[in-house]
Amino acid sequence: MASGKFLVPDPSDYEAIAREERRLQALRELEILDTPESESFDRITRMASRLFRTPISAISLTDRDRQWFKSHVGTQGREIIRGGAPCAEVTRSGEVVAIPDLLQDSRFSQCYLAESGIRFYAGAPLTTRDGYVLGAMCVLDTEARSITTEEVSALQDLAAFVMAQIELQRDVGRVEPSSGLPNRYQLAEDLTNLERKAPGEWRVAVLIDLADLRQMNETVSVLGSTYIDTLVKASTSTIQSTLGGKAGLYQVGITSFFLLINESDGNSWSDVIGSLRKQLLAPIVCDGVPVAVEAAYGISPFCVGSSPPHDVLRTVLSAARDAREADIEYAVYSPDSDEANRRRFTVLTNIRKAVEQGGREFNLVYQPRIDLHSGVCTGAEALLRWTHPTLGSVPPGEFIPLVEQTALARPITQWVLANALGQLATWRRAGLDTHASINISARNLEEEDFVLSLQQALQRSTVSPAAIELEFTESALIRHRSRAVERLEQIRSLGVALAIDDFGTGYSSFSYLQKLPATTVKLDRSFMPELAKSQKDQTLVRSMISMAHDLGYRVVAEGVETAEVYTFLKECGCDEVQGYFISRPLPVPAFEAFLRQGRDRDVSSMLTLLQKSAS
Numbered sequence: 001m002a003s004g005k006f007l008v009p010d011p012s013d014y015e016a017i018a019r020e021e022r023r024l025q026a027l028r029e030l031e032i033l034d035t036p037e038s039e040s041f042d043r044i045t046r047m048a049s050r051l052f053r054t055p056i057s058a059i060s061l062t063d064r065d066r067q068w069f070k071s072h073v074g075t076q077g078r079e080i081i082r083g084g085a086p087c088a089e090v091t092r093s094g095e096v097v098a099i100p101d102l103l104q105d106s107r108f109s110q111c112y113l114a115e116s117g118i119r120f121y122a123g124a125p126l127t128t129r130d131g132y133v134l135g136a137m138c139v140l141d142t143e144a145r146s147i148t149t150e151e152v153s154a155l156q157d158l159a160a161f162v163m164a165q166i167e168l169q170r171d172v173g174r175v176e177p178s179s180g181l182p183n184r185y186q187l188a189e190d191l192t193n194l195e196r197k198a199p200g201e202w203r204v205a206v207l208i209d210l211a212d213l214r215q216m217n218e219t220v221s222v223l224g225s226t227y228i229d230t231l232v233k234a235s236t237s238t239i240q241s242t243l244g245g246k247a248g249l250y251q252v253g254i255t256s257f258f259l260l261i262n263e264s265d266g267n268s269w270s271d272v273i274g275s276l277r278k279q280l281l282a283p284i285v286c287d288g289v290p291v292a293v294e295a296a297y298g299i300s301p302f303c304v305g306s307s308p309p310h311d312v313l314r315t316v317l318s319a320a321r322d323a324r325e326a327d328i329e330y331a332v333y334s335p336d337s338d339e340a341n342r343r344r345f346t347v348l349t350n351i352r353k354a355v356e357q358g359g360r361e362f363n364l365v366y367q368p369r370i371d372l373h374s375g376v377c378t379g380a381e382a383l384l385r386w387t388h389p390t391l392g393s394v395p396p397g398e399f400i401p402l403v404e405q406t407a408l409a410r411p412i413t414q415w416v417l418a419n420a421l422g423q424l425a426t427w428r429r430a431g432l433d434t435h436a437s438i439n440i441s442a443r444n445l446e447e448e449d450f451v452l453s454l455q456q457a458l459q460r461s462t463v464s465p466a467a468i469e470l471e472f473t474e475s476a477l478i479r480h481r482s483r484a485v486e487r488l489e490q491i492r493s494l495g496v497a498l499a500i501d502d503f504g505t506g507y508s509s510f511s512y513l514q515k516l517p518a519t520t521v522k523l524d525r526s527f528m529p530e531l532a533k534s535q536k537d538q539t540l541v542r543s544m545i546s547m548a549h550d551l552g553y554r555v556v557a558e559g560v561e562t563a564e565v566y567t568f569l570k571e572c573g574c575d576e577v578q579g580y581f582i583s584r585p586l587p588v589p590a591f592e593a594f595l596r597q598g599r600d601r602d603v604s605s606m607l608t609l610l611q612k613s614a615s
Helices: 011-029 039-052 086-093 149-172 184-197 213-223 226-243 269-279 309-325 335-356 396-403 409-429 442-446 450-461 474-479 481-493 535-550 563-571 588-598 603-614
Strands: 056-062 066-073 079-081 097-099 120-127 133-141 202-209 248-253 256-261 284-286 289-291 296-303 330-332 362-371 377-388 392-394 435-439 468-473 497-503 520-523 554-557
Touching (some): 011 133, 039 056, 039 066, 086 133, 133 149, 184 248, 184 256, 184 309, 226 256, 226 269, 226 284, 256 309, 296 309, 309 330, 335 377, 335 409, 362 409, 377 409, 409 435, 442 468, 468 481, 474 497, 535 554, 535 563
Parallel strands (some): 468 497, 520 554
Antiparallel strands (some): 066 079, 120 133, 202 296, 248 256, 284 289, 377 392
């Protein structure tokens, strides 16, 4: 590792550094950097050149390490370095900077502009409503000259015109077209302004979630996307008439509204929500079809100035989510629930970084599967594990459901496939002939090139397609039924086996599942804990095994943890089992040892080995 010294800012500069970061954030939130040239700004720079009789003028924005020109007259490029630029001094000081002759000013005599032949510079600050200086409205000349007081005033007026144009463009993006209401960006600014006007006062944030995602998707699939527009417009009208100006109203999501209530005005949040609930019960008529609104409400009281605006919105979203998940009309913000949401966000953020770093924090473990007829270990289920440097070992039950809701499902599945196939190839070369079962996300079924990428992965690994089995959950196959059969048939055409995972917990429709080109069903682990003593569970499991065999499936039982369950499943004709009674998921060296120990043993010997493993 290379050695060196770090430059540590003087403590007195910490506030300046923090303010500069806030200024840069304000600049980026305006979304004006690196945008195309605009006639509305070009008119101002042309006016400046004519007014000051200078060959060069520019609207210069101070980025982290550059001066970028939103508009310019008399220059070739659109940016110069920030270091030593007079516009950077305007940004730092927040005042008009006028330099009659750059070559005579020790601060700028060797700057880029002076070296390019510029002698005169004058710039006025472009200041936001919040007091952040974005850059400068500047005029430049190749000849040294002075500037009058009247000209300074005129330059400040031009800078004000520029800011008015910037603010106008920003405001255009602050209103939701579907409702005509201010959006979350305007909400953030209003909450920031409220911190200056009413610090320490209490307000109540309310979020109205008109429809959960599943309900909205199902309704749109029947009525079309016009349903959303109809829902938003009708609900906006209802909410506005019900509030009567008693609360600030914003649209912060596709079908989500935010209320800002000041209870000191005599408007309690409970009364406001009570009125809204009554009015929003009326069905919304879309194309002649009445559709019920199933709104959920989140409530979060907050002290003005104690939390940043994004935290206010996050907490009320958390409360609304709690209400939706608990199937109740409203919920008040809970710190415990919010902590869980923070944890989910942290996990999702960090696993995204782990993917971007090539999966160095990931590894696979292998849980053996035992053939009940021979007692031999025929293969294993490859299971993903994630060890984060600070979070530690993150349980798969925590991060995998989050991954399956995002686009991360694709790269993570690709990582698992590549590494499982690579391990199989290594085992084959070492003389260990085994198979691996690999879990596939429901999102992978949506990938148009999934089968092609699978085929290419098999070719790169030189592993026989018959050596792997892909597991899909029953619910994923049902949810994607329109494309599931086609996708699975394409996979089977490669010679890859297919398993229906978690069978028996969802739809369990043999009439549908028999149409799928699967080879195996895996009985869900939820049946196993009471199987040794529950007659109902025994009857159900025995029936599922028999029916699956009649339809040509091989049956695997997951979650086998006792000898009694192992014996019962064997007597029922179940084909394979896996679970803690046999072995926990094992790292590669331990699985190799297990595999070698279990080879060529008879059934009774294997059962003895399994019992020792369990203890």
